Amino acid sequence: MQFKDIVGQNDLKKSLVETVRNGRISHAQLFLGKGVNGKFALAVAYAQYINCPDKTEFDSCGICSSCVKYHAMSHPDLFFSFPVNKSSKSSGASDSGEGGVSRSASSKDLVSTMFYKDWLNYLNATSYYPELQSWYKKISIENKQGIINVEEARRIVRDVSFKPVEAPYKVLIIWQPEKMNMSSANVLLKFFEEPPANTIIIMVADEKDQLLKTIQSRFQIISVPKISDFDLYDYLKVKYEGTPKTQIKNAVALSNGDLQKAEHILGEGEQMKEHFLLFQSWMRMCYKKGSLEEIKTFVEKVSRIGRENQKHFLNYSLRLVRQSLLLNYGHPSLNKLTHYESEWLTKFSPFIHINNGVQLTQKFEQAIFEVGRNASASVLFMKLSLDLSVLLKIPQ
Ligand SMILES: [Zn+2]
Incomplete structure (x- = not known):
């Protein structure tokens, strides 16, 4: 990870570079800031910069042996710690976990190195912009909390106590130190008080107040602001x-x-527009009682989008049917509609009214239920199209 690969944060990049060039690298730093703002990527880029022998005044070189190993996350002097827990899906850790966590491993024996392969895949997939919920999803523990337990704390002390193998500095990056419990915090506090020589510890956190005061006081705080709108x-x-x-x-x-939120909104926006256009053409076709050929073409198209997408599409359709009823009966919630939805619904909503609204709603609810139970998509959408053709013609 090089500074140039990180979104914005130019002032902070500059001041981090200066600490290295002026020889004022603090041995315990807390990169602190809310949300997915690049604080983790900055910590890795900073560590890579510190250890790069060919650094420029802006960035690490990206091609020396140290940078190549950092890039592959295989540098022998680079260590990570992050919250984990037992997967709720299988009886071990995550399915693809490199450690092959034994089925009898209990939560208290789990250490983050057992999840290292997942961790690397996850970092690559998120471009080093990790976020807690999606990490939990990656290791299938969505409904549990990850923790940094005392076994993990002991593991860190063991692994990081040796001299650097080849770099000037060993670097330990602890992501989400808020997830330490009292026992692991106590083990690590001793370690932070007397860290081994040539070792830099960087903690990357959202909330300072969830850390013990005694730990906070050992670390120099590097505030990482939100990414600027620009x-x-x-x-x-x-x-x-x-x-x-x-x-x-x-x-x-x-x-x-927050980069993740922004991308989430953009991703959802695209799919929503697609669903809107599909719903629009579907309703037009049903209302004018399109030919069987036309309906077949629609059914084939929607059969190909996959079950999850079909479910989303049907839920989206149901939402527009309900919004149409609200528009007709004096409870418009236009702020919940996009501009293109409200524009079209003002024309479409008169066709959904007291004489067919309940039945239409039930048809969509039934279809959503059936899709969830793996009904044949082509049969389901064909039948639903024919039902809608009849219902939309019922006069108000
Ligand atoms: Zn380099």
Whole structure:
């Protein structure tokens, strides 16, 4: 990870570089900031910069042996710790876990190195912008909390106590130190008080107050601000080339400098527009009692989008049917509709009224239920299309 690969944060990059160039590298630093703002990526880029023998005044070189090993996350002097827990899906750790956690391993024996392969895949997939819930999903513990337990704390002390193998500095990066419990915090506190020589410890956290005061006081705080709107927009407009600029601006405004939130909004936005267009053409076809050929073409199209997408599409359709009823009966909630939805629904909603509204709602609810039970999509959408053709013709 090089500084140039990180979205925005130019002032902070500059001041981190200066600490290295002035020989004022603190041996215990806490990168602190809310949300997915790049604080973890900055910690890794900083560590890589410190150890790169060919660094420039802006960045690590990216091609020396140290940088190559950092890039592959295989440097013998680079260590990570992060919260884990037992998977709720299988009886061990995550299925693809490199450690092959034994089925009898209990939560208290788990250490993060058992999940290292998942961790690397996850970091690559998120471009080093990790976020707790999606990490939990990756290791299938969504409904549990990850922890940094006392066994993990002992593991850190053991692994990091040796001299650096080849780099000037060993670096330990602890992601989400808030997830330490009291026993692990106590073990690590002793370690932080007397760290081995040539070792840099970087903790990457959202909330300082969840850490013991005695731990906080050992660390120099590096505040990582949210990504500026300008930098976020600049990054997203390249990554989402082709997406309307207003949509990107909207995502930036709603995300509060959080990269993951912004991308989530953009991703959802695209799918929503697709579903809207599909629903629109479907309703037109049903209302004018399209030919069987036309209906077949629609059914084939929707059969190909996959079950999860079909479920989303049906839920989306149901939402528009309900919003139409609300529009007709004096409870418009236009703020819950996008501009294109409200524009079209004002024309479409008169066709959904007191004489067919309940039946239409039930038909969609039934279809959602059946899709969930693996009914044949082509049969289901064919039948639903024919039902809708009849129901939409019922006069108000
Ligand atoms: Zn280098």
